[in-house]
Amino acid sequence: MSTSTMNANRSNTLAAGRLRPGVMVSMGVFAVAVPLFVLWALVGNLPNLFVVAFIAIILFLILLGVTSRIVEGGRRAKDRVITTLVVSSFVLALVPLVSLLWTVIARGLTRFDGSFFGMSMRNIVGNGGGALHAIIGTLLITLMATIISVPVGILTAIYLTEYARGNVLSKVLSALVDVMTGIPSIVAGLFIAALAGLLIGPGTTTGFLGALALSVLMVPTVVRSAEEMLKLVPNELREASYALGVPKWVTVLRVVVRTAAAGLTTSVMLAISRVIGETAPLLIVAGFTPSMNYNLFSGPMMTLPVFVYDQYAHKGLPPEAFDARSWAGALTLILLAMVLNVGARLLGKLLSPKTR
Amino acid sequence: MTAAAGNIPKPKRRLGDLVFSRVSVFAGILILVVLAAVAVFLTAYSLPAFFADPKTLSSSQPTSFWAYVAPLAFGTVWAAFLALLISLPFSILVALFVTQYAPRRLATIFGYIIDILAAVPSVVFGLWGIVVLAPSIVPVYTWISDALGWIPLFSGPVAADGRTILTAAIVLAIMILPIMTAMCREVFDQTPRLHIEAALALGATRWEMVKTAVLPFGRPGIIAAAMLVLSPAQVISFALFHSENPNTIAANIALNYPESSGIQVNALMASGLILFVITILVNMLARWIVRRRAAFSGAN
Numbered sequence: 001m002s003t004s005t006m007n008a009n010r011s012n013t014l015a016a017g018r019l020r021p022g023v024m025v026s027m028g029v030f031a032v033a034v035p036l037f038v039l040w041a042l043v044g045n046l047p048n049l050f051v052v053a054f055i056a057i058i059l060f061l062i063l064l065g066v067t068s069r070i071v072e073g074g075r076r077a078k079d080r081v082i083t084t085l086v087v088s089s090f091v092l093a094l095v096p097l098v099s100l101l102w103t104v105i106a107r108g109l110t111r112f113d114g115s116f117f118g119m120s121m122r123n124i125v126g127n128g129g130g131a132l133h134a135i136i137g138t139l140l141i142t143l144m145a146t147i148i149s150v151p152v153g154i155l156t157a158i159y160l161t162e163y164a165r166g167n168v169l170s171k172v173l174s175a176l177v178d179v180m181t182g183i184p185s186i187v188a189g190l191f192i193a194a195l196a197g198l199l200i201g202p203g204t205t206t207g208f209l210g211a212l213a214l215s216v217l218m219v220p221t222v223v224r225s226a227e228e229m230l231k232l233v234p235n236e237l238r239e240a241s242y243a244l245g246v247p248k249w250v251t252v253l254r255v256v257v258r259t260a261a262a263g264l265t266t267s268v269m270l271a272i273s274r275v276i277g278e279t280a281p282l283l284i285v286a287g288f289t290p291s292m293n294y295n296l297f298s299g300p301m302m303t304l305p306v307f308v309y310d311q312y313a314h315k316g317l318p319p320e321a322f323d324a325r326s327w328a329g330a331l332t333l334i335l336l337a338m339v340l341n342v343g344a345r346l347l348g349k350l351l352s353p354k355t356r
Numbered sequence: 357m358t359a360a361a362g363n364i365p366k367p368k369r370r371l372g373d374l375v376f377s378r379v380s381v382f383a384g385i386l387i388l389v390v391l392a393a394v395a396v397f398l399t400a401y402s403l404p405a406f407f408a409d410p411k412t413l414s415s416s417q418p419t420s421f422w423a424y425v426a427p428l429a430f431g432t433v434w435a436a437f438l439a440l441l442i443s444l445p446f447s448i449l450v451a452l453f454v455t456q457y458a459p460r461r462l463a464t465i466f467g468y469i470i471d472i473l474a475a476v477p478s479v480v481f482g483l484w485g486i487v488v489l490a491p492s493i494v495p496v497y498t499w500i501s502d503a504l505g506w507i508p509l510f511s512g513p514v515a516a517d518g519r520t521i522l523t524a525a526i527v528l529a530i531m532i533l534p535i536m537t538a539m540c541r542e543v544f545d546q547t548p549r550l551h552i553e554a555a556l557a558l559g560a561t562r563w564e565m566v567k568t569a570v571l572p573f574g575r576p577g578i579i580a581a582a583m584l585v586l587s588p589a590q591v592i593s594f595a596l597f598h599s600e601n602p603n604t605i606a607a608n609i610a611l612n613y614p615e616s617s618g619i620q621v622n623a624l625m626a627s628g629l630i631l632f633v634i635t636i637l638v639n640m641l642a643r644w645i646v647r648r649r650a651a652f653s654g655a656n
Contacts, residue, residue: 051496079561086457089449093537096530097473100484155383163377164384173384175643176391182584182639183394183632186606190628193613194397202621216394219387249376270475277477280610288614305479312483330480337475345468 019071019080024064031060050095057088101334108331111324116332121290121302127321131329133292134307137207138336140296141286141303142276144211145218150268152215153222154257160223161230162252180220188216189281196285205287207301213281221271229263230256262351269344273337279305304333394632402626408619425605425627431521432604432631438525443533444582450533451540455547456566467541473534485527493523524604532585539585543577544570576646583642605631 035055061081068077119130156173164170192213196204233256241251257264287300288310302310311326410420418424454466497520551569560568605627613624 075561075564079563082563082566083457086449086453089446090453093446093450093533096489097534099488100476100481100530103484103488104480152383152386155380156387159377159380159384163380169381169384173387176388178643179636179639180387180391182635184606184635186609187394187398187628187632187635190401190609190625191394191397194401194625195393197401197621198397203617216390219390223387247370247373249370249372252376273475277475277479279477279479280606283610284613305477308479308483326483330477330483333477334480337477338472341472341475342468345471 019068023067027063027067028060031063032056034059053092057084057092061085104327104330104334107324107327109328111328112331116325116328120292122292124290125316126318129321129325131304131307131325131332133289134302134304134329135332136292136294137286137301138276138304140294141207141210141214141282141301142272144208144296145214145275146268146272148211149215149218149222149271153219153268153271154226154264156219156223157226157230158252158257160227162248162256177220177223180216181224183216183220185213185217185278186280186284188213189284191216192281192285205285205300206298207286207293207296210282210286210301210303211296213285214275214278217278217281218271218275221274222268225267225270226260226264229260229267232263233259262348265351266344266348269340269347273340273344276337276340277305277333279309282306283309304329304336308333398625398629398632401622402629403622404619405622405626408622412619421623421626424623425630428605428608428627429630429634432606433634435521435525435528435604438522439528439532440582442526442529443536444578446529447533447536447540447581448578450537451544452566452570454537454541455544456562456570467538470534470538470541474538476534478531481527481531485523485530489527489530490523493526497522536581536585539581540574540578543574543581547573580642580646583638583645 032052035052039052039055061084064084065077065081068080072080115128116130117135118132119128120133121129121131122133156177160170160174164173192209195212196209237255237259238251241255242248246255282303283306286303286306288306289300289302293299293301308326308329311322311329315322406421408421410418410424450470454463454470458466547570551573552565555565555569609624609628612620616624
């Protein structure tokens with residue numbers, strides 16, 4: 001008799017003041033079922049699932065908060081509500097992003113074929129055609145932008161971390177690099193357009209100008225992330241090198257930059273993946289063309305983002321063909337950015353010097 | 357002998373050192389020059405627009421330059437503000453989920469996914485917004501207008517194609533969500549382990565730990581992320597949206613620049629200058645807030 005009550009008491013003390021999982025599951029089912037059926041009854045057909053989910057989450061939060069406050073007290077109730085909020089907002093945030101990826105893949109695959117990667121848009125009026133000219137243009141312009149901005153960016157980062165010991169120039173420079181990260185991409189395009197208008201003649205569009213505009217956007221990103229990477233190099237390495245009588249510039253090149261090589265590669269590739277999808281500046285300074293153009297220095301050059309925009313915004317007949325090309329271009333663009341992104345991380349892992 | 361001892365040799369300045377340090381200084385100065393050139397060129401090209409006959413500035417024949425640019429500037433700031441309002445709580449919560457709530461192994465995978473989504477080009481978001489989001493959001497607008505129409509704010513007919521500034525702001529919000537989440541995640545990840553463990557050891561619930569250790573530590577980072585992410589995001593997605601009636605500066609330039617000439621180009625440049633000034637002001641505000649807050653944050 002007494003042992004059984006003790007047992008009961010013990011199981012009670014362990015479970016006391018806690019919501020049982022069963023209770024929460026039933027509250028969850030209730031919270032989903034009520035808006036679903038109420039809306040179904042009101043609207044007549046299956047309601048928008050996103051709206052149902054939204055109402056269900058709010059309902060569940062209220063139910064959980066109230067019951068938990070009664071059973072478990074205020075602190076734990078708050079914790080439970082916030083946990084639910086965090087998890088559900090994660091799920092909610094994923095919905096549009098998954099929808100985006102799904103749409104691009106589903107619609108992009110219709111024209112993701114050989115001729116899309118093998119043909120330009122020259123003399124194409126309706127169906128067919130491809131984005132080869134735009135892909136080549138994007139690769140050339142991005143390559144050129146990288147060639148311009150990587151040395152400038154990394155050297156500036158080296159100056160900031162290795163040479164400037166908090167002097168006035170470095171303070172001004174770091175503030176201005178921050179300002180530069182905030183330059184809207186369209187302003188970079190306008191700046192290059194203004195420059196070209198003055199030096200060459202108004203309305204000039206070439207691939208090289210596009211690369212310059214992208215460099216304006218790329219340099220600050222490279223500087224910022226390269227600086228972070230160089231700062232991670234332990235000071236002991238520099239001091240060891242100096243102690244061996246190695247000149248400063250050799251130390252910087254062979255010790256500091258070598259140690260940070262992986263991080264620098266990653267930061268450069270991430271910077272590329274940021275600018276490869278830029279549309280606005282290229283629209284202004286690199287221009288539109290349906291033809292192949294391998295020459296960065298003369299004539300307009302098509303790029304992939306501009307191609308996507310152009311095919312969608314300036315549709316001819318039949319419009320489906322233009323839509324399909326636009327989505328296929330979008331898919332190619334996403335894939336390019338992803339390959340760069342994943343590649344950057346893999347390279348970063350592979351190249352990083354073994355510290356253990 | 358004694359004279360030589362007092363004569364400490366000066367360290368030799370090597371040619372390599374000199375060249376390398378000069379080159380790196382030069383790279384830094386080049387950045388200053390470029391930024392100055394951006395400001396100077398934009399201003400120089402904008403000046404004619406301020407003094408020209410306002411009727412020639414655009415096909416809509418505005419009464420003055422400011423009448424031309426003010427609605428665009430307002431549209432830009434308003435859309436950015438709405439987007440931030442939607443996106444900021446979400447990205448903080450998602451970043452918290454990834455860093456503090458999700459199991460470790462899953463968290464790394466989510467981190468990668470977010471980083472990849474952050475690299476999706478804006479033009480793709482714009483395309484998705486106009487083709488998928490705008491049509492599917494119209495019923496919600498209609499419902500709001502029907503149910504809450506008695507509030508003056510929600511009265512009036514709903515745009516049939518859903519291409520409103522709110523839709524644009526939602527697309528912008530979705531677009532900046534992964535970028536901002538990635539930034540917040542980095543900040544939260546750097547919360548000192550000791551602060552977290554100390555909070556938990558004192559018996560804090562997980563939320564109390566987040567509130568007392570993670571959020572105070574990350575606050576300047578969050579503010580900086582929010583302000584910084586918006587400026588590169590003033591992008592082309594709007595151009596796809598409002599093809600007849602662009603209502604942000606960036607969209608207006610992107611749409612009209614290729615067909616403009618003469619004084620209209622100057623007007624577009626002038627609006628670009630104003631966008632530049634707005635961005636820099638917001639940026640400086642962000643840095644000022646971060647600096648002011650940094651002193652009181654949990655970081656020290």
